[in-house]
Amino acid sequence: MKKSVLTACLVFLTGVLSSQAVVIGWAAENVLPGTQYASLVYVADGDAPTITDNVWSPGAESLAWNVNAFEGTSLMPQETTDATTRSGAGAYYVVLFNYTLGQYAVSTSALAWNNAAAISTSEFDIITDYFTPSAFSAWTAVPEPSTAMLLMVGAAVAALRRRKHV
Amino acid sequence: MKKGWMTFAVVAAAGLVHAAMDPVEGTNVVGFVEIAAPAAKNTIIAVPFEACMQAGVSGKLGDLVSTYGLTGHSSDAALADQLVVLTVDNGSPAYYYYYNDAEDGWTAITTEQIMPDGSKKTLTPPAASAFDVARGQGFWIKRAAGSGSTVYVQGQVSETKQATAIGEGLNLISYASLQSFDLNAIDWTGAAGTNGVSASTDRILVSKGDGSYYTTYHYYTGGSKTEFNGKWVSTTGTIALPAANIPAGQGFWYLRRSGNGAFTFKPDGE
Numbered sequence: 001m002k003k004s005v006l007t008a009c010l011v012f013l014t015g016v017l018s019s020q021a022v023v024i025g026w027a028a029e030n031v032l033p034g035t036q037y038a039s040l041v042y043v044a045d046g047d048a049p050t051i052t053d054n055v056w057s058p059g060a061e062s063l064a065w066n067v068n069a070f071e072g073t074s075l076m077p078q079e080t081t082d083a084t085t086r087s088g089a090g091a092y093y094v095v096l097f098n099y100t101l102g103q104y105a106v107s108t109s110a111l112a113w114n115n116a117a118a119i120s121t122s123e124f125d126i127i128t129d130y131f132t133p134s135a136f137s138a139w140t141a142v143p144e145p146s147t148a149m150l151l152m153v154g155a156a157v158a159a160l161r162r163r164k165h166v
Numbered sequence: 167m168k169k170g171w172m173t174f175a176v177v178a179a180a181g182l183v184h185a186a187m188d189p190v191e192g193t194n195v196v197g198f199v200e201i202a203a204p205a206a207k208n209t210i211i212a213v214p215f216e217a218c219m220q221a222g223v224s225g226k227l228g229d230l231v232s233t234y235g236l237t238g239h240s241s242d243a244a245l246a247d248q249l250v251v252l253t254v255d256n257g258s259p260a261y262y263y264y265y266n267d268a269e270d271g272w273t274a275i276t277t278e279q280i281m282p283d284g285s286k287k288t289l290t291p292p293a294a295s296a297f298d299v300a301r302g303q304g305f306w307i308k309r310a311a312g313s314g315s316t317v318y319v320q321g322q323v324s325e326t327k328q329a330t331a332i333g334e335g336l337n338l339i340s341y342a343s344l345q346s347f348d349l350n351a352i353d354w355t356g357a358a359g360t361n362g363v364s365a366s367t368d369r370i371l372v373s374k375g376d377g378s379y380y381t382t383y384h385y386y387t388g389g390s391k392t393e394f395n396g397k398w399v400s401t402t403g404t405i406a407l408p409a410a411n412i413p414a415g416q417g418f419w420y421l422r423r424s425g426n427g428a429f430t431f432k433p434d435g436e
Contacts, residue, residue, distance in 0.1 A: 023379045027363040069401045071389050074362040076401035079382055123208065123379055126336065126371065126419065132363055 021083045023120040024063075024092055024111070025127035028075035029134040032105050034098040040064040040080050041106075042113070046089035048106045051142050062095075077130045086113035094133050102142045107133035194219055198232070198320040199344060201415035202375065205313040208250075210373050212304040212340030212417030215321025224301070225321045227251065227264070228272045228294030232320050237313035238268035243275050247313055250306035251297070252338050255289055258282055262291035302330045302431070304338030304417025319415055328431040337420045341431045346411040349383065349398045356427050359396075361389025370398055371419040372412060380419070383408060 026040055041049045044059035056062065064080040075094075091110035097103070111118055117129035196218055203209040217225040231249060239246035243265035249272060251262045259282070263275035272294035281287050291297065299305075301324060307317055328342045341352050349370065358368045371380035383398035391405060399405050412418065 021378065029363060064403075067403055069403065069405045071361050071391070071405070076405060077363055077382070077384060078402050079379070080402070081378070120379055123373060123377055126380075126421070127382075129365070130363060 020085045021081055022086075023127065024080050024082055025077060025118045025120070025130040026080065026092065026094060026111070027077045027130040027132040028094050028096070028107070029073065029132055030136075031070065031073050031075055031096055032098075032136055032139060034101065034103070034139070035070070035096045035105075036068065036099050037065070037097045038067045038075050038078075039095045039097065040067075040078065041093045041095050042082065042084075042086065042090060043093060043110075044088070044090050046091040046110065048108075048110070048137070049093055049095065050106075050140075051104055053143060063092075079127065088113075092131065094131075094136075096136060098139065101139070103139040104142055105136040105139050108135040108137060109133045194221070195323045196321065197323050197344065198318050199415040201317050201319065202315060202413065203307050203309055203317040204315045204375070205309045206311040207375065207377055208306050208308050208373075209317075209375065210304050210338060210340075210417035210419075211307050211317065211319065211415055212302055212338075212342070213299055213319045213321065214301060214324075214340075214342035214344055214415060215319065216301050216324050218320075218322050221322060221324065222326065224298040226295050227297040227299050230299055230319055230321050231272065231307075232318040233266050233271050234318055235314050236266050236317060237310040238266040239310075240268040243273075245310055247310050247317075248275070248308040249294075250308060251291075251299075252305060255287075260287075260289055262289065262297070264291065264294050300330070302328050302340055302342040304340050306338075329428060330431060331426070331428045332420055332422050333426050334422050334424060337422060338417050339420050340412070340415075340417040343414050346413045348411050349408050353432050354385070354396075354398075354429065356429055357385045358423055359385030359387035361386060366423050368423055369419075369421040371421065372416075373418070381408075 024040065028038060040063045041056070042061045042063055043049050049060035050057045063082055064078065067075065067078055069076040069078065090113040092113070093110050094107040096105045111131040115131070118127060118131040120127050197215070199214060201211050203211065213225065213230045215225060215230060217223040218229065227249065236247040246265040246267070249264040253260060253262055260279055263277050264272040265275055267273040274291040274293060276288060276290045278286050278288050323344065330339050332339065341347055358366055360367045368385045370383040373380055381400060384401055386394045386397055386399045389395065394405060397407060399407060
């Protein structure tokens with residue numbers, strides 16, 4: 001039975017929505033060489049998330065960390081619960097990580113918060129199509145706080161030296 | 167009493183006790199299974215029995231699902247426990263509804279449902295006493311608020327292998343076991359699997375019982391993790407075998423990705 005048919009029939013199963021939580025189905029293909037973990041990230045403005053000093057860009061939330069169900073260059077299907085009600089331009093991205101090298105890469109496509117095929121709203125709304133991005137940005141280095149701090153300290157020392165020479 | 171008679175009596179009593187402890191076997195053996203079905207929740211159940219006193223014959227819905235301990239209501243179906251059976255009505259998938267009438271037991275509910283072509287259709291299910299339920303067929307029980315936490319299914323125990331037909335798409339089924347069972351201890355010849363994210367991989371969705379979606383298992387074949395080949399695995403987070411057995415009488419969704427098929431369930435090694 002196709003999902004559309006099932007959904008049509010199931011509208012009569014009343015009183016089944018016990019909460020607003022949804023379940024997002026996601027996966028990935030053609031993950032970058034060196035990928036060790038993946039994460040599902042929600043971004044309120046829909047723009048691709050970034051990381052600075054180990055902190056996500058404003059409006060970005062990681063919903064699933066350290067996922068490592070890889071088979072070759074594929075990430076096998078994931079189902080992640082999002083308990084927050086979403087709206088507007090919000091979207092989900094798949095982010096890959098190479099912890100050894102301190103790098104991350106973001107999927108070039110996103111999943112809208114209200115995608116019906118990949119997002120389940122109840123136990124009667126079964127995920128049929130997992131969000132499966134197959135293209136990612138190039139690896140981007142994650143500047144760690146300690147590194148950033150050293151750079152700042154280095155810059156301050158350099159500035160002091162310049163001031164002394166003057 | 168003579169010593170000889172006393173010995174005979176003791177031996178005879180021991181024999182009777184031993185006989186009472188032996189597992190029940192043979193034809194025309196009836197039994198029941200208690201299934202967890204909490205109040206105000208929807209639970210997928212599946213009947214592991216056949217019609218009483220009729221080996222190899224599908225039982226009737228009204229006979230197989232006991233109303234013992236369930237919430238009945240004589241006038242308002244919404245206040246009673248309900249059964250929801252996924253079936254085919256005039257070639258189209260449809261749900262048949264029954265409620266536990268306080269006096270008459272499982273009673274059909276006439277509903278208006280949206281059909282695949284978008285039209286609305288009034289469906290009046292056949293009487294529960296006439297509705298065939300194949301061994302291993304699953305359906306929903308909707309427990310009323312404030313009702314109990316269990317439901318009993320009953321019927322004749324079958325010792326034959328279970329043939330279960332499935333169609334393309336979603337099917338409510340189960341392995342008709344009288345005990346909890348391991349998904350991977352059953353013969354799944356005919357299941358379709360891959361080692362990636364292909365849309366051709368069959369899936370099994372087991373309800374968590376709390377209304378919060380399912381635990382999903384994918385049929386894994388031909389992958390680099392050879393220990394999982396030919397097995398149902400969960401893939402969320404990491405790839406792993408099922409963490410728990412499925413209780414007797416609990417059903418699940420089987421998502422058939424392509425074509426009709428059938429399984430002949432039998433215990434591993436049989």
